[in-house]
Amino acid sequence: xxxxxxxxxxxxxxxxxxxxxxxxxxxxxxxxxxxxxxxxxxRIAETCPSTVAGWLDTVADxxxxxRNELARLxxxxxxxxxxxxxxxxxxxxxxxxxxxxxxxxxxxLGATVDTTPVMIGRVQRPVGPxxxxxASNFPFAFGVLGHDAGSAIAAGNPVxxxxxxxxxxxxxxxxxxxxAALAKAGAPAGTYGLVTGxxxxxxxxxxxxxxxxxxxxxxxxxxxxxxxANERPEVIPVYAExxxxxxxxxxxxxxxxxxxxxxxxxxxxxxxxxxQFCTKPGLLLVPAGSGLPAAVxxxxxxxxxGVLLTEAIAVGxxxxxxxxxxxxxxxxxxxxxxxxxxxxxxxxxxASASALTKGSPLLAEVFGPVALVAxxxxxxxxxxxxxxxxxxxxxxxxxxxxxDVAALVATVAARVGRVVFNGWPTGVATTWAQQHGGxxxxxxxxxxxxxxxxxLQRFLRPVAYQGLxxxxxxxxxxxxxxxxxxxxxxxxxx
Amino acid sequence: xxxxxxxxxxxxxxxxxxxxxxxxxxxxxxxxxxxxxxxxxxRIAETCPSTVAGWLDTVADxxxxxRNELARLxxxxxxxxxxxxxxxxxxxxxxxxxxxxxxxxxxxLGATVDTTPVMIGRVQRPVGPxxxxxASNFPFAFGVLGHDAGSAIAAGNPVxxxxxxxxxxxxxxxxxxxxAALAKAGAPAGTYGLVTGxxxxxxxxxxxxxxxxxxxxxxxxxxxxxxxANERPEVIPVYAExxxxxxxxxxxxxxxxxxxxxxxxxxxxxxxxxxQFCTKPGLLLVPAGSGLPAAVxxxxxxxxxGVLLTEAIAVGxxxxxxxxxxxxxxxxxxxxxxxxxxxxxxxxxxASASALTKGSPLLAEVFGPVALVAxxxxxxxxxxxxxxxxxxxxxxxxxxxxxDVAALVATVAARVGRVVFNGWPTGVATTWAQQHGGxxxxxxxxxxxxxxxxxLQRFLRPVAYQGLxxxxxxxxxxxxxxxxxxxxxxxxxx
Numbered sequence: 001x002x003x004x005x006x007x008x009x010x011x012x013x014x015x016x017x018x019x020x021x022x023x024x025x026x027x028x029x030x031x032x033x034x035x036x037x038x039x040x041x042x043r044i045a046e047t048c049p050s051t052v053a054g055w056l057d058t059v060a061d062x063x064x065x066x067r068n069e070l071a072r073l074x075x076x077x078x079x080x081x082x083x084x085x086x087x088x089x090x091x092x093x094x095x096x097x098x099x100x101x102x103x104x105x106x107x108x109l110g111a112t113v114d115t116t117p118v119m120i121g122r123v124q125r126p127v128g129p130x131x132x133x134x135a136s137n138f139p140f141a142f143g144v145l146g147h148d149a150g151s152a153i154a155a156g157n158p159v160x161x162x163x164x165x166x167x168x169x170x171x172x173x174x175x176x177x178x179x180a181a182l183a184k185a186g187a188p189a190g191t192y193g194l195v196t197g198x199x200x201x202x203x204x205x206x207x208x209x210x211x212x213x214x215x216x217x218x219x220x221x222x223x224x225x226x227x228x229a230n231e232r233p234e235v236i237p238v239y240a241e242x243x244x245x246x247x248x249x250x251x252x253x254x255x256x257x258x259x260x261x262x263x264x265x266x267x268x269x270x271x272x273x274x275x276q277f278c279t280k281p282g283l284l285l286v287p288a289g290s291g292l293p294a295a296v297x298x299x300x301x302x303x304x305x306g307v308l309l310t311e312a313i314a315v316g317x318x319x320x321x322x323x324x325x326x327x328x329x330x331x332x333x334x335x336x337x338x339x340x341x342x343x344x345x346x347x348x349x350x351a352s353a354s355a356l357t358k359g360s361p362l363l364a365e366v367f368g369p370v371a372l373v374a375x376x377x378x379x380x381x382x383x384x385x386x387x388x389x390x391x392x393x394x395x396x397x398x399x400x401x402x403x404d405v406a407a408l409v410a411t412v413a414a415r416v417g418r419v420v421f422n423g424w425p426t427g428v429a430t431t432w433a434q435q436h437g438g439x440x441x442x443x444x445x446x447x448x449x450x451x452x453x454x455x456l457q458r459f460l461r462p463v464a465y466q467g468l469x470x471x472x473x474x475x476x477x478x479x480x481x482x483x484x485x486x487x488x489x490x491x492x493x494x
Numbered sequence: 495x496x497x498x499x500x501x502x503x504x505x506x507x508x509x510x511x512x513x514x515x516x517x518x519x520x521x522x523x524x525x526x527x528x529x530x531x532x533x534x535x536x537r538i539a540e541t542c543p544s545t546v547a548g549w550l551d552t553v554a555d556x557x558x559x560x561r562n563e564l565a566r567l568x569x570x571x572x573x574x575x576x577x578x579x580x581x582x583x584x585x586x587x588x589x590x591x592x593x594x595x596x597x598x599x600x601x602x603l604g605a606t607v608d609t610t611p612v613m614i615g616r617v618q619r620p621v622g623p624x625x626x627x628x629a630s631n632f633p634f635a636f637g638v639l640g641h642d643a644g645s646a647i648a649a650g651n652p653v654x655x656x657x658x659x660x661x662x663x664x665x666x667x668x669x670x671x672x673x674a675a676l677a678k679a680g681a682p683a684g685t686y687g688l689v690t691g692x693x694x695x696x697x698x699x700x701x702x703x704x705x706x707x708x709x710x711x712x713x714x715x716x717x718x719x720x721x722x723a724n725e726r727p728e729v730i731p732v733y734a735e736x737x738x739x740x741x742x743x744x745x746x747x748x749x750x751x752x753x754x755x756x757x758x759x760x761x762x763x764x765x766x767x768x769x770q771f772c773t774k775p776g777l778l779l780v781p782a783g784s785g786l787p788a789a790v791x792x793x794x795x796x797x798x799x800g801v802l803l804t805e806a807i808a809v810g811x812x813x814x815x816x817x818x819x820x821x822x823x824x825x826x827x828x829x830x831x832x833x834x835x836x837x838x839x840x841x842x843x844x845a846s847a848s849a850l851t852k853g854s855p856l857l858a859e860v861f862g863p864v865a866l867v868a869x870x871x872x873x874x875x876x877x878x879x880x881x882x883x884x885x886x887x888x889x890x891x892x893x894x895x896x897x898d899v900a901a902l903v904a905t906v907a908a909r910v911g912r913v914v915f916n917g918w919p920t921g922v923a924t925t926w927a928q929q930h931g932g933x934x935x936x937x938x939x940x941x942x943x944x945x946x947x948x949x950l951q952r953f954l955r956p957v958a959y960q961g962l963x964x965x966x967x968x969x970x971x972x973x974x975x976x977x978x979x980x981x982x983x984x985x986x987x988x
Contacts, residue, residue: 042904105985112927112947118917122927122946125907230724233853234885235934237941359727391728406966409959410536413619413968418958421966423612432985433606433616435958440729447731447955452616453606453985454956461940462948464912464929465903472903472915486987491599491926491947493980493987 006197008168013079013307014341022168024197034209036190037129037158043188045126045156046475048483049109051186053100056154058185059145060093062177070173074139077167079307079341080273085140092140095147095430099154102432102453106485108155110462111476113489119467121477124460126156128211131204133225135216136166136309137276142450143167144194145174147430148214148239151455153191157211162204163196166310171196205229205238212459215240216278216450218367219441226444239458240444241437243278244390245365245372246425247285249382249412253400254422255290262398263295266371267303269424271346274306275369276313279394279425282365285353285382288375296348296373297333303346305336308368317344320366324349327361332373344368353381358388386411391439391446394418394425415439417449500691502662507573507801508835516662518691528703530684531623531652537682539620539650540969542977543603545680547594550648552679553639554587556671564667568633571661573801573835574767579634585924586634589641592924593648596947600979602649604956605970607983613961615971618954620650622705625698627719629710630660630803631770636944637661638688639668641924642708642733645949647685651705656698657690660804665690699723699732706953709734710772710944712861713935720938733952734938735931737772738884739859740919741779743876743906747894748916749784756892757789760865761797763918765840768800769863770807773888773919776859779847779876782869787844790867791827794842799830802838802862811838814860818843821855826867838862847875852882880905885933885940888912888919909933911943 010019025033044052063070071085078085102108112122130152134143141147144161152159163171175194182191195204205213205228213229215222215238222240229238250262270281286292308314321344325331328351335346346369351362353376362372376382395412397419399405405421413419417438428436434452437443443450448458465473475482487494504513519527538546557564565579572579596602607615624646628637635641638655646653657665669688676685689698699707699722707723707730709716716734723732744756764775780786802808815838819825822845829840840863845856847868856866870876889906891913893899899915907913911932922930928946931937937944942952959967969976981988 101985107982107987110948114923114925114927117923117925120923120925120927122929122948128908235938237939404965405963409962409966410968413957413959414622417956418960419962421959421961421963423961429608429611429614431608431611431614432982433608433614433958435616435956437956439955444729445731447951449956452958454604454616457941461933462911462929462931462943463907464927464946465907465915466912467915467917468903468913469899469915471898472900474904474907488601488926491595493601 006199008165008197010077010168012076012341013309016311016341019076020169022172022196025195025200027203030195030200030203030207033160033193033195034129034204034207037160037193038209040158040188040190041126041128044158044191047156049103049106052154052156053104055182055185055187056096056100056150059178059181060096062181063089063093066177070170073170073173074167077170078139078309084273088138088140092146095141096150098430099150099456102456103154106483108456109476109485111485111487113477113487115490120464121473122462122464123474123476125463125474127459127461128157129209130157130159130459131210131213132159132161133201133213133215133217134161134164136164137273139167139170142216143174144171145178147451147455148216152214152459155456155459157459158191160193160195160204160210162201163194168196202228206232208234210236212236213238214450214458218242222444238444239448239450241278241450242441242443243365244392244442245282245363246279246392246394247283247389248281248396248398248424249386249408250284250286250292251399251403252287253403254398255287255292257400259290259292260295263292264299265424267296267299269426270371271303271369272426274308276309276367277426279428281396281425282371284371284373285385286373286375288377293332293350293373293375300333300335300346300348303335305338305343307338307341308344309342311342313367314342314344317366317368317370320364321347321370323361323364324366324372328355329362329372348373350374353385356385356388363390383411386415389415391442392416393436393438393442394420396420396423396425398422417442502659502691504571504662506570506835507803510805510835513570514663516666516690519689519694521697524689524694524697524701527654527687527689528623528698528701531654531687532703534652534682534684535620535622538652538685541650543597543600546648546650547598549676549679549681550590550594550644553672553675554590556675557583557587560671564664567664567667568661571664572633572803578767582632582634586640589635589924590644593644593950596950597648600977602950603970603979605979605981607971607981609984614958615967616956616958617968617970619957619968621953621955622651623703624651624653624953625704625707626653626655627695627707627709627711628655628658630658631767633661633664636710637668638665639672641945641949642710646708646953649950649953651953652685654687654689654698654704656695657688662690696722700726702728704730706730707732708944708952712736716938732938733942733944735772735944736935736937737859738886738936739776739857740773740886740888741777741883742775742890742892742918743880743902744778744780744786745893745897746781747897748892749781749786751894753784753786754789757786758793759918761790761793763920764865765797765863766920768802770803770861771920773922775890775919776865778865778867779879780867780869782871787826787867787869790842794827794829794840797829797840799832799837801832801835803836805836807861808836808838811860811862811864814858815841815864817855817858818860818866822849823856823866842867844868847879850879850882857884877905880909883909885936886910887930887932887936888914890914890917890919892916911936
């Protein structure tokens with residue numbers, strides 16, 4: 001029996017035309033990539049975080065040096081536009097530097113030493129090879145060299161990324177850049193690898209050498225990988241960031257004070273990147289009689305047409321709109337649709353707030369430039385809708401100056417990973433305090449984040465060392481603190 | 495249709511005689527308990543950690559005040575002996591005070607504030623009602639008022655505990671004490687509740703009001719609850735600490751220097767509490783020709799008989815020994831067996847190191863006073879066995895003075911949550927640095943611990959607040975830091 005040769009085909013979202021065709025990984029390729037990663041794991045785990053940070057800096061430098069080529073390659077395959085993509089390369093480079101800085105600082109290791117009643121030292125240890133499934137919608141920031149890869153390496157792990165079929169050429173080029181830069185910086189071979197193709201992705205999650213999985217994408221894709229990992233003899237964690245409907249709540253005060261600004265801000269936010277953001281505000285809850293629905297309609301009507309990332313996303317967008325309509329939503333406004341390529345017109349629908357009950361198809365996320373506006377009669381109805389919302393990454397609250405929003409904030413915070421005040425959920429800064437996650441089904445592990453300093457924690461596992469001689473301890477626990485990291489000694493921060 | 499009245503029956507492990515019979519919870523009871531917890535959750539979440547710590551101190555005081563009554567009740571139902579149980583009440587009280595102290599210190603909240611490029615504050619928020627399934631083998635330390643309940647409440651959550659059928663009277667009495675003490679201390683009604691019976695436990699895990707599950711017990715029980723939670727519409731985390739075979743590795747140097755002391759220490763450790771410890775050393779790996787197997791045999795032969803916790807455990811112990819024998823192990827020594835009650839004679843078996851391959855039934859844990867001794871020819875064979883071991887809570891390493899064990903420690907650390915040097919895995923101190931967890935299948939969440947300061951982290955979920963007015967922020971993020979907790983500001987620890 002000969003193995004089937006499989007391939008994946010790039011396509012232009014602007015025209016649907018075929019771009020490059022690429023062979024995908026064979027089972028042998030996957031095994032080689034994971035074995036190389038496993039071989040590198042122990043060496044990376046004992047490497048000083050400052051050195052690892054230096055590796056990430058070198059990769060970041062290389063991204064910036066190849067910025068224009070990368071943006072062109074990405075634009076051809078994703079249709080996201082040169083401005084956005086050129087900026088995103090810089091952003092991806094900054095993220096890598098940020099995760100390196102978090103590693104250098106050293107708190108992520110959680111090094112803790114107790115001397116009574118026995119000598120115990122506890123430290124976060126790298127888990128080993130991490131499988132990274134990047135997203136289609138941010139080919140740089142959340143792609144094969146995005147947040148997941150950066151934070152996994154910063155935490156001391158090798159990464160085997162699965163290339164995204166929506167940008168096959170770019171995935172391969174990014175991997176080339178990463179591998180060359182890591183080699184130049186002195187990282188062990190196997191610190192980064194790429195596999196491609198659906199079967200290779202499945203094999204990767206099942207592979208006994210893989211110790212954690214990070215995923216950004218659809219609920220269907222994320223939960224499928226989570227189920228696959230749960231069937232392994234050694235179950236491993238799957239950190240899937242899937243996104244759901246992010247709501248924005250407008251109080252009566254905000255609607256009275258600045259309905260037009262809110263309408264414009266909302267349309268700009270939900271159509272950003274043609275609505276292909278996991279933080280897209282998919283639901284605007286407004287007080288009845290505010291005039292906001294009309295203002296939103298006007299803004300949408302004036303928008304230019306755009307294309308979506310893939311044919312499947314364009315089809316899914318139209319199907320999603322049809323399902324909302326079947327379930328009682330009505331069209332408030334539709335924008336222009338592109339003549340060719342993967343098109344879906346920007347669409348705003350409206351539905352009655354009382355129809356937004358738990359599990360209602362009206363609360364299903366439609367990926368693309370689609371949003372729902374619903375009017376609430378009073379704050380009781382508003383809070384009732386909030387209680388029915390699925391777990392989400394973020395929520396927006398728009399209020400008037402001086403309005404008491406403490407109770408409203410506490411209510412919405414129970415449903416999300418991030419509350420944004422007088423702003424929009426799109427736009428996720430990479431900082432120490434960031435939280436990009438949320439209750440199920442927004443993510444599989446609601447206590448985790450895929451952006452920000454805490455992103456490293458997904459790829460670590462604590463080990464306690466009791467009564468060991470100093471020389472046998474991992475560096476962060478040795479008496480002379482060779483990595484110069486913050487520690488806790490007998491309960492006190494040093 | 496009338497509801498079936500169900501009950502559970504206490505039995506004396508010493509004689510098998512029936513003790514009290516108790517009605518178990520109806521579906522209505524479970525719903526009432528979870529609703530009361532859910533109603534209390536928001537109030538507890540906004541309570542200053544020092545106040546919550548005070549509640550736990552009051553419960554601890556009440557445990558100590560009722561120490562003798564509790565130990566007698568526990569001994570009648572568990573047969574663990576008055577000395578051990580009296581001590582364990584004190585230990586359980588200390589644990590509650592420790593988790594309160596961790597809450598008071600405030601680092602567990604991970605409060606982090608960034609001021610650029612936007613104002614974002616991130617803080618760990620209590621998840622809400624936690625279902626706690628205690629273990630049979632530590633009726634106080636890991637029971638309905640043990641580590642899981644203490645750390646869940648310290649983290650700001652209400653607890654609904656599931657009583658253990660092996661000590662039905664004690665479970666109910668502990669709940670009474672907890673509820674009365676919490677009320678006296680001013681905690682909201684619903685902060686603690688108890689449900690009993692198998693069906694009630696299943697309903698608890700399925701209940702939409704429950705937000706996390708903690709379990710200590712068998713692999714079968716833990717994975718069953720994990721599967722149940724994974725089938726919920728809103729999947730919730732299940733922190734199951736199940737335990738597997740904990741190995742102890744004796745180097746040639748240690749065997750040459752102190753074979754007799756190692757043999758005695760090993761037997762004392764694996765027979766502690768009649769081997770009913772999740773940290774029991776179930777496998778002793780010794781160099782060939784050390785004389786250790788003979789020394790172990792002699793020590794075992796001199797042991798008095800004891801009883802096990804339940805009839806099922808006694809039957810499981812004999813079945814487990816029979817399965818080891820069927821799979822090629824041979825008996826090295828058997829101790830005396832009790833004449834009545836739930837008996838299983840202390841048993842040491844031996845098997846060839848080469849038979850200890852991945853998934854071998856020889857590596858299955860037998861709960862009770864049973865252990866396996868295997869001789870390795872050289873360090874290559876020793877390391878091969880280590881690589882085949884299932885994930886475990888702890889491993890012991892015994893070496894001679896000055897021996898270089900760094901490589902061995904690194905190898906074993908990859909398989910466990912805790913490495914114990916020249917000591918035994920039984921005995922888990924409740925400290926800041928403790929790690930009581932381990933790779934699958936020792937636990938369902940290897941990054942978590944059920945003992946030590948980090949135990950609180952299981953019951954928290956981070957939320958980021960972007961651009962909020964100070965008054966709408968949770969207390970830990972307000973400018974004046976009303977709870978006086980350690981924080982990180984723009985990446986620097988304050």
